[in-house]
Amino acid sequence: MFKKILGSTVTSGLPSVKLLASIAVAVTITAVSAVSAQAADFPSKPITIIVPYGAGGGTDTTGRFLANEAEKYFSQPIAVVNRSGAGGTVGTTAAAAAKPDGYTLYFGASDALVTAPHSLKVPYTVDNFRGIVGVSYAPSSIAVRTDSPWKTLDDFLAEKGTDTIIDRGHSGVGGVHHTLLKSLFLETGIKFRDIPFQGGSKAIAALRGGHVDLIGGTPGSMMASVEAGEIRVLALSSAEQLDAFPGVPTFKEKGVDIVATVEWYLLAPKDTPDEVVAILEEAFMKAASSDEFKAFTVTRKQESLVRNAKDIMAKVKADSAFFGEVIKKK
Amino acid sequence: MFENFLYAISVVFLWENIVLIIVGTAIGMVFGALPGLTVTLAVTLVLPFTFDLSPESGIILLTGVYCSGTYAGSISAILINTPGTPSSAATAWDGYPLTQKGRSLEALSVGLHASVIGGLISAVALIFFAPMLAKTALAFGPPERFALTFFGLTIIARVSGVSLSKGLISALFGLLIASVGVDPIMGVPRFSFNTFYLYGGVGMIEVFIGIFAIAEIFNQIGKRAVMAQHSKSDSQTKTIRWKEIVPHYWTVVKSSVIGIIIGVVPGTGGSIASFIAYDEAKRSSKEPELFGKGSLEGIAAAESANNGVTAATLIPTLTLGIPGNTVAAIFLGALLIHGLTPGPQLFVNQGGLMYTIMVSFIMANIVMYFQGRLALKWFDKIVNIPSSILLPIILTMCLVGAYTISNSLNGVIVALIFGCVGYAMIKFEYPSAPMVIAIILGGMVEESMRQSLILSDGSPMIFLTRPLSLAFFVLTIFVTFSPMVIKQWKKRRNGGGQA
Amino acid sequence: MTSSGVFLRGNVSSITTLLIGLFFFLSIPSQIGISESTDLSGVNSRTMPYLIASAIILLSLYTIVSNIFANRKVETVKSNDEPNEITSYGRVFLAFVAIALWIVIVPYLGFNITTIMLVTTIMIIIGKCRWWQIAIVALALSFPINYLLAAVLKVYLPSGSVFG
Numbered sequence: 001m002f003k004k005i006l007g008s009t010v011t012s013g014l015p016s017v018k019l020l021a022s023i024a025v026a027v028t029i030t031a032v033s034a035v036s037a038q039a040a041d042f043p044s045k046p047i048t049i050i051v052p053y054g055a056g057g058g059t060d061t062t063g064r065f066l067a068n069e070a071e072k073y074f075s076q077p078i079a080v081v082n083r084s085g086a087g088g089t090v091g092t093t094a095a096a097a098a099k100p101d102g103y104t105l106y107f108g109a110s111d112a113l114v115t116a117p118h119s120l121k122v123p124y125t126v127d128n129f130r131g132i133v134g135v136s137y138a139p140s141s142i143a144v145r146t147d148s149p150w151k152t153l154d155d156f157l158a159e160k161g162t163d164t165i166i167d168r169g170h171s172g173v174g175g176v177h178h179t180l181l182k183s184l185f186l187e188t189g190i191k192f193r194d195i196p197f198q199g200g201s202k203a204i205a206a207l208r209g210g211h212v213d214l215i216g217g218t219p220g221s222m223m224a225s226v227e228a229g230e231i232r233v234l235a236l237s238s239a240e241q242l243d244a245f246p247g248v249p250t251f252k253e254k255g256v257d258i259v260a261t262v263e264w265y266l267l268a269p270k271d272t273p274d275e276v277v278a279i280l281e282e283a284f285m286k287a288a289s290s291d292e293f294k295a296f297t298v299t300r301k302q303e304s305l306v307r308n309a310k311d312i313m314a315k316v317k318a319d320s321a322f323f324g325e326v327i328k329k330k
Numbered sequence: 331m332f333e334n335f336l337y338a339i340s341v342v343f344l345w346e347n348i349v350l351i352i353v354g355t356a357i358g359m360v361f362g363a364l365p366g367l368t369v370t371l372a373v374t375l376v377l378p379f380t381f382d383l384s385p386e387s388g389i390i391l392l393t394g395v396y397c398s399g400t401y402a403g404s405i406s407a408i409l410i411n412t413p414g415t416p417s418s419a420a421t422a423w424d425g426y427p428l429t430q431k432g433r434s435l436e437a438l439s440v441g442l443h444a445s446v447i448g449g450l451i452s453a454v455a456l457i458f459f460a461p462m463l464a465k466t467a468l469a470f471g472p473p474e475r476f477a478l479t480f481f482g483l484t485i486i487a488r489v490s491g492v493s494l495s496k497g498l499i500s501a502l503f504g505l506l507i508a509s510v511g512v513d514p515i516m517g518v519p520r521f522s523f524n525t526f527y528l529y530g531g532v533g534m535i536e537v538f539i540g541i542f543a544i545a546e547i548f549n550q551i552g553k554r555a556v557m558a559q560h561s562k563s564d565s566q567t568k569t570i571r572w573k574e575i576v577p578h579y580w581t582v583v584k585s586s587v588i589g590i591i592i593g594v595v596p597g598t599g600g601s602i603a604s605f606i607a608y609d610e611a612k613r614s615s616k617e618p619e620l621f622g623k624g625s626l627e628g629i630a631a632a633e634s635a636n637n638g639v640t641a642a643t644l645i646p647t648l649t650l651g652i653p654g655n656t657v658a659a660i661f662l663g664a665l666l667i668h669g670l671t672p673g674p675q676l677f678v679n680q681g682g683l684m685y686t687i688m689v690s691f692i693m694a695n696i697v698m699y700f701q702g703r704l705a706l707k708w709f710d711k712i713v714n715i716p717s718s719i720l721l722p723i724i725l726t727m728c729l730v731g732a733y734t735i736s737n738s739l740n741g742v743i744v745a746l747i748f749g750c751v752g753y754a755m756i757k758f759e760y761p762s763a764p765m766v767i768a769i770i771l772g773g774m775v776e777e778s779m780r781q782s783l784i785l786s787d788g789s790p791m792i793f794l795t796r797p798l799s800l801a802f803f804v805l806t807i808f809v810t811f812s813p814m815v816i817k818q819w820k821k822r823r824n825g826g827g828q829a
Numbered sequence: 830m831t832s833s834g835v836f837l838r839g840n841v842s843s844i845t846t847l848l849i850g851l852f853f854f855l856s857i858p859s860q861i862g863i864s865e866s867t868d869l870s871g872v873n874s875r876t877m878p879y880l881i882a883s884a885i886i887l888l889s890l891y892t893i894v895s896n897i898f899a900n901r902k903v904e905t906v907k908s909n910d911e912p913n914e915i916t917s918y919g920r921v922f923l924a925f926v927a928i929a930l931w932i933v934i935v936p937y938l939g940f941n942i943t944t945i946m947l948v949t950t951i952m953i954i955i956g957k958c959r960w961w962q963i964a965i966v967a968l969a970l971s972f973p974i975n976y977l978l979a980a981v982l983k984v985y986l987p988s989g990s991v992f993g
Binding site: 519721739 | 841842846849853856860861862863869870871872873874877878881882884885888889891892916917918920921924925928929931932935936944947948951952954955956957958962966967970974978984985986987
């Protein structure tokens with residue numbers, strides 16, 4: 001706004017007087033708008049969505065698709081900005097510290113927000129955010145090679161008390177999948193060696209190449225290898241079975257009390273005003289509920305589940321408490 | 331197979347697809363040539379536009395961006411000593427000295443030709459060897475990956491220049507920089523000095539912008555006497571011709587094959603390929619002393635290798651569903667969006683699409699060649715701008731690049747700090763090449779080594795009992811010590827003859 | 830010149846690397862925590878940093894010691910080689926300060942104004958350019974780049990808290 005006023009003054013010949021006048025006007029407008037009218041004309045400038053992972057990844061493409069859909073409902077453009085680093089914690093920190101005016105939002109997945117604060121010294125917790133919309137989720141799962149002796153989860157659980165040491169791989173320390181594996185092996189007491197990889201696809205490659213015995217990761221990312229007949233998913237961490245994996249049981253069905261999922265959601269800094277959040281929630285709910293977006297999340301191997309501001313925040317807080325407990329157990 | 335091939339040609343030569351390739355390569359060239367704007371970012375920004383296209387057209391557009399983006403990293407490496415992509419780091423070692431000697435157009439010409447040939451060979455390899463090579467990719471577990479990256483590290487000894495101890499110190503600092511950030515195995519932060527930004531490690535591109543470009547700006551500003559440092563481009567070469575590349579055809583073929591082999595291993599990428607190819611070219615060159623001071627052969631090796639990676643990296647992506655690098659991961663996403671699941675059956679069920687990918691890689695490289703011929707003459711004019719105007723332009727590009735890579739000023743601070751480090755290295759004659767190699771490979775070396783040792787309960791024998799890993803270590807020893815042995819042997823023979 | 834002066838001059842870089850190596854070596858216990866692990870690899874988060882830092886220290890010491898033995902030779906070689914190139918470290922320092930100030934000021938004044946200031950400063954430091962060249966280059970590098978990046982690529986450069 002200020003730039004515009006300056007620009008028009010410079011072209012119009014009488015700089016000093018007009019400039020002063022416009023500065024006065026601008027300052028007044030800014031002051032007034034800051035106090036009351038924030039929500040009325042929201043958004044009056046471009047909205048930025050911070051994605052805490054690199055361009056091109058699953059979370060990034062989902063966030064960009066959501067932003068594209070939501071742009072239809074705003075008069076202003078939405079820019080997606082990648083602030084990657086340290087498993088998403090760098091971008092999450094930036095989002096938590098952003099000005100709570102609704103112009104800086106956060107699109108993330110569970111790892112950085114609900115597990116990292118329990119294992120790393122990061123300057124934020126889930127309490128630094130408030131919800132706008134939850135768009136999708138994916139469970140975790142464990143998988144083995146097709147030629148593995150463990151045909152079912154029960155075969156695997158039968159290793160309890162034996163001397164077999166299982167080489168378990170996963171997508172990185174402190175993430176959702178690592179935490180779930182930790183919880184599973186703690187509960188069953190099965191012996192293991194823990195081999196972290198940088199990213200789920202490398203863990204899958206290591207499993208297929210026979211370098212590890214078992215991996216934890218999202219079942220969607222394993223689909224290709226499952227269809228190729230190379231690996232077998234033993235169990236899912238969702239509450240119910242998935243249509244895409246017929247016959248694969250959940251941990252809960254088999255008597256192992258592990259239910260946890262990776263969620264994708266749009267959040268705002270904690271102090272964002274209610275009226276602004278209401279406007280954002282309405283638009284992004286519409287965007288997330290559109291057929292195009294739902295179809296997109298399915299292609300990204302996520303389970304579509306749209307939650308409103310209140311529900312997603314409740315879910316995030318519950319997840320955070322759950323993961324905190326598992327991580328503390330060591 | 332033949333009808334699939336015909337189908338692919340009929341698709342790629344639809345006029346709208348030709349337009350897409352032209353647009354895609356142009357976008358890639360701009361992003362690749364500007365430091366800080368990466369190929370990955372270009373492909374990501376283009377991706378949403380492919381949603382409305384057919385799978386074939388979408389892939390064609392992405393291919394254009396990918397090929398020329400990888401190539402164009404060499405343009406800024408040669409002209410302003412800043413690799414636009416990490417995989418062009420080796421190109422800067424010889425390209426920039428040539429620019430300083432006024433032979434920039436020759437360097438650009440060799441870079442373009444080598445890239446195009448590397449890309450073409452890689453495209454052919456994709457279709458003919460994909461299923462076969464895919465199996466090799468799976469054989470690379472942690473020990474094999476360690477052996478490969480360790481092999482890459484030993485190149486340091488041979489790019490150190492006059493003083494081996496300075497080269498080693500430079501490399502050790504590179505390793506130290508690579509160790510900053512959250513540890514890959516334990517997840518504890520290292521050397522963060524209570525700055526949260528450093529949890530994510532020191533950004534690679536930011537460091538390169540500092541060490542290469544900002545250090546060079548300081549260097550130029552400090553030189554009182556000679557201000558017009560860049561001598562004008564007045565070499566005999568006025569146009570871009572095939573002739574330049576002909577003497578290096580064997581280097582180009584060899585380097586392309588190195589690029590393909592390394593491209594197949596997921597998660598290694600173009601930079602290690604270009605280092606290994608560069609090293610091999612230097613080893614077998616008739617003029618190894620020119621390397622690092624302005625060798626056209628060095629550029630040919632580095633550029634054909636990193637473009638040799640382009641199509642090859644799609645082999646594990648398409649056949650196994652395991653992306654070889656970040657760009658391949660986006661390709662994977664693009665296929666998934668169109669309901670195509672990668673895997674061995676993709677070649678059976680979607681033969682037409684597979685051939686379309688190959689043909690579009692070939693087309694992209696051809697279009698890129700002609701675009702490059704047109705654009706390079708203009709790019710080359712950059713060198714003729716007086717340095718009082720050029721330096722502020724480069725500086726602004728550096729600041730913008732360092733900022734946009736992570737969208738924060740922290741990146742700019744890192745670039746400025748490493749600008750000072752780089753300047754000190756120039757002044758005290760420490761080579762920067764070893765540091766760059768160490769920064770790129772350091773993380774991979776440590777991660778794979780520790781993964782291996784966890785698997786073996788601490789026994790280093792794991793590196794020697796696995797055939798592929800053992801083979802790489804034997805190769806490492808051979809390449810490291812054979813020059814010395816040959817030298818000794820020649821000396822002895824000559825001495826014997828005289829006596 | 831005293832012998833200690835010669836010694837310092839010949840070894841400035843090695844002494845610096847030695848000190849940096851020592852600094853990192855000594856800071857490892859405070860900078861890298863050890864999380865207890867169940868594996869038997871014998872390698873933890875501190876192993877590689879310790880190895881790297883020790884290697885830097887040893888190599889620096891080696892260079893210093895070998896320099897002491899070859900001291901005279903080095904001196905004579907240098908005096909023949911250097912004089913035709915004079916470096917103005919003052920200008921380099923000014924350029925550094927200008928860039929550092931850009932980083933400090935950009936959050937307040939925004940990309941456009943700060944970049945105009947930086948480019949102008951750098952061009953004055955380099956010299957040999959006319960005022961209209963400075964004006965054109967400074968303007969071309971600020972507003973158009975900012976606008977193009979935002980409009981075409983949706984990449985937003987910093988906008989200031991005081992000026993847009």
